[in-house]
Amino acid sequence: MKQEAKNFALKIADHRPMRLVPPGKRSNFQKIAITDIDETRFIAYDDIIYCESTNNYTNIITRQGRSFTCCKTLKDVENRLPADLFMRIHASYLVNIQDITALKRKCNWEVEVDNDRLLPVSRLKKQELLVVLGC
Numbered sequence: 001m002k003q004e005a006k007n008f009a010l011k012i013a014d015h016r017p018m019r020l021v022p023p024g025k026r027s028n029f030q031k032i033a034i035t036d037i038d039e040t041r042f043i044a045y046d047d048i049i050y051c052e053s054t055n056n057y058t059n060i061i062t063r064q065g066r067s068f069t070c071c072k073t074l075k076d077v078e079n080r081l082p083a084d085l086f087m088r089i090h091a092s093y094l095v096n097i098q099d100i101t102a103l104k105r106k107c108n109w110e111v112e113v114d115n116d117r118l119l120p121v122s123r124l125k126k127q128e129l130l131v132v133l134g135c
Helices: 001-014 074-080 123-133
Strands: 030-037 039-046 048-054 056-063 067-070 086-092 094-096 100-104 110-113 115-118
Touching: 030 067, 030 086, 048 074, 048 115, 074 086, 074 094, 086 115, 086 123, 094 110, 094 115, 100 123
Parallel strands: none
Antiparallel strands: 030 039, 048 056, 048 094, 056 067, 086 094, 100 110, 110 115
């Protein structure tokens, strides 16, 4: 009887849930997992230039010029990326702040990323962006 209980305890111990990284803490794995029907692709945080929302999908644009679409909202993707590297600048855009190369202040505010792409900045995010960029 004791042997059966011991075996049962070992089985339970083998099926413990994996420990998740608490919110706000960084894991050693510096990539985001993007899952589609055929595969799960891992994209390094540093390779992401920006993310763009299209309804309930998010396009992730990388330095290599590739675009990956995942079936997560922009808010879900934002929660999975480190807050010290990425900033929500608009309802439809999340940008890697290390890739901002210019701030355009003409009629509508825009940030230039990767020296060629312009992304809009919402009125509500202007002040926060200025603080983050040290302007």
